[in-house]
Amino acid sequence: MLEVAPFMLWVVIGFLAFxxxxxxxxxxxxxxxxxxxxxxxxxxREAQRxxxxxxxGPVWEANHIWLILIVVxxxxxxxxxxxxxxxNLHIPLTAMLLGVIARGCSFTFRHYDAVKGRSQxxxxxxxxxxxxxxxxxxxVVMGALTLGNINPAAAGYAEGFIHPWFxxxxxxxxxxxxxxxxxxxxxxxxxxxxxxxxxxxFVRKARWASAATVLAGGVVFVSAHLDGLELIPQxxxxxxxxxxLLLATLSxxxxxxxLRNAQIWRARMLAGMQVILILAGWMWLxxxxxxxxxxxxxxxxxxxxxxxxxxxxxxxxIVGGAFILPALFYLFRVFKRDEE
Numbered sequence: 001m002l003e004v005a006p007f008m009l010w011v012v013i014g015f016l017a018f019x020x021x022x023x024x025x026x027x028x029x030x031x032x033x034x035x036x037x038x039x040x041x042x043x044x045r046e047a048q049r050x051x052x053x054x055x056x057g058p059v060w061e062a063n064h065i066w067l068i069l070i071v072v073x074x075x076x077x078x079x080x081x082x083x084x085x086x087x088n089l090h091i092p093l094t095a096m097l098l099g100v101i102a103r104g105c106s107f108t109f110r111h112y113d114a115v116k117g118r119s120q121x122x123x124x125x126x127x128x129x130x131x132x133x134x135x136x137x138x139x140v141v142m143g144a145l146t147l148g149n150i151n152p153a154a155a156g157y158a159e160g161f162i163h164p165w166f167x168x169x170x171x172x173x174x175x176x177x178x179x180x181x182x183x184x185x186x187x188x189x190x191x192x193x194x195x196x197x198x199x200x201x202f203v204r205k206a207r208w209a210s211a212a213t214v215l216a217g218g219v220v221f222v223s224a225h226l227d228g229l230e231l232i233p234q235x236x237x238x239x240x241x242x243x244x245l246l247l248a249t250l251s252x253x254x255x256x257x258x259l260r261n262a263q264i265w266r267a268r269m270l271a272g273m274q275v276i277l278i279l280a281g282w283m284w285l286x287x288x289x290x291x292x293x294x295x296x297x298x299x300x301x302x303x304x305x306x307x308x309x310x311x312x313x314x315x316x317x318i319v320g321g322a323f324i325l326p327a328l329f330y331l332f333r334v335f336k337r338d339e340e
Contacts, residue, residue: 032185034131099134139177143170148292183209244281
């Protein structure tokens with residue numbers, strides 16, 4: 001099956017995986033910054049919020065281009081998958097998109113409001129809530145796609161639109177996503193902070209967030225077993241997926257050492273590598289399935305668009321990537337120049 005797949009299909013698959021990785025690494029850190037605000041208190045709270053606003057302000061809108069790209073690739077390249085997901089998982093998807101909108105609006109109003117009055121508390125509340133809610137819904141959707149309870153022939157509304165995602169495993173994966181994004185944000189924000197107590201506060205948050213991520217990961221495996229998804233045996237059968245998971249786990253002491261020694265860029269690289277390894281292991285484990293279903297899985301190879309459509313889509317992605325990636329690099333270069 002792999003041998004007869006159109007070459008341009010592999011190009012589209014590569015862009016889809018790349019977009020998901022960048023969305024988690026970049027937008028995930030932005031969401032995580034909002035999660036960290038829950039744990040900010042005392043005299044340094046406003047200073048920490050200022051650091052978050054300064055770090056996010058220039059780039060938070062650009063990070064959502066990867067989510068848009070994921071939607072476009074699914075809609076054009078895998079229409080059956082897009083249709084099935086958008087119908088059966090419309091509740092968590094709609095909740096996630098509402099969270100994206102609420103978070104963007106609240107951050108903009110809070111950051112650029114000319115009058116710093118009582119409305120700031122409301123803006124901050126919406127920002128924090130949507131920063132938690134949105135990655136939770138993203139994890140729930142990912143869990144539902146993996147669990148395999150999506151049933152197009154469901155007899156009732158609950159069976160068709162609630163049962164596929166309102167289960168222990170998708171909910172646990174939502175909590176894991178929150179912890180993972182908070183961990184990323186804490187590590188990234190260390191480099192945005194001046195030396196002293198402010199930087200140490202983000203170092204402590206990074207340590208706690210990494211521990212919470214490990215704990216949430218354990219809950220994911222337990223909840224998968226409760227839902228009848230033998231996730232541990234699947235990892236044990238796949239040397240590549242298991243290797244990614246082990247490398248991500250074994251690199252934790254190196255990350256903690258980098259945090260203790262204030263090695264900012266090493267800590268950032270290790271945190272990014274851990275997230276990439278986790279996502280790569282999950283992708284490898286699921287490949288080539290996009291949606292697990294009782295009647296038959298939807299895969300990259302049985303649910304893709306006609307070859308002509310894939311060719312046009314692949315060339316559009318290649319040409320667009322040639323413009324977007326250098327522009328994105330230049331954007332970060334300009335606004336992060338003061339870190340050098």
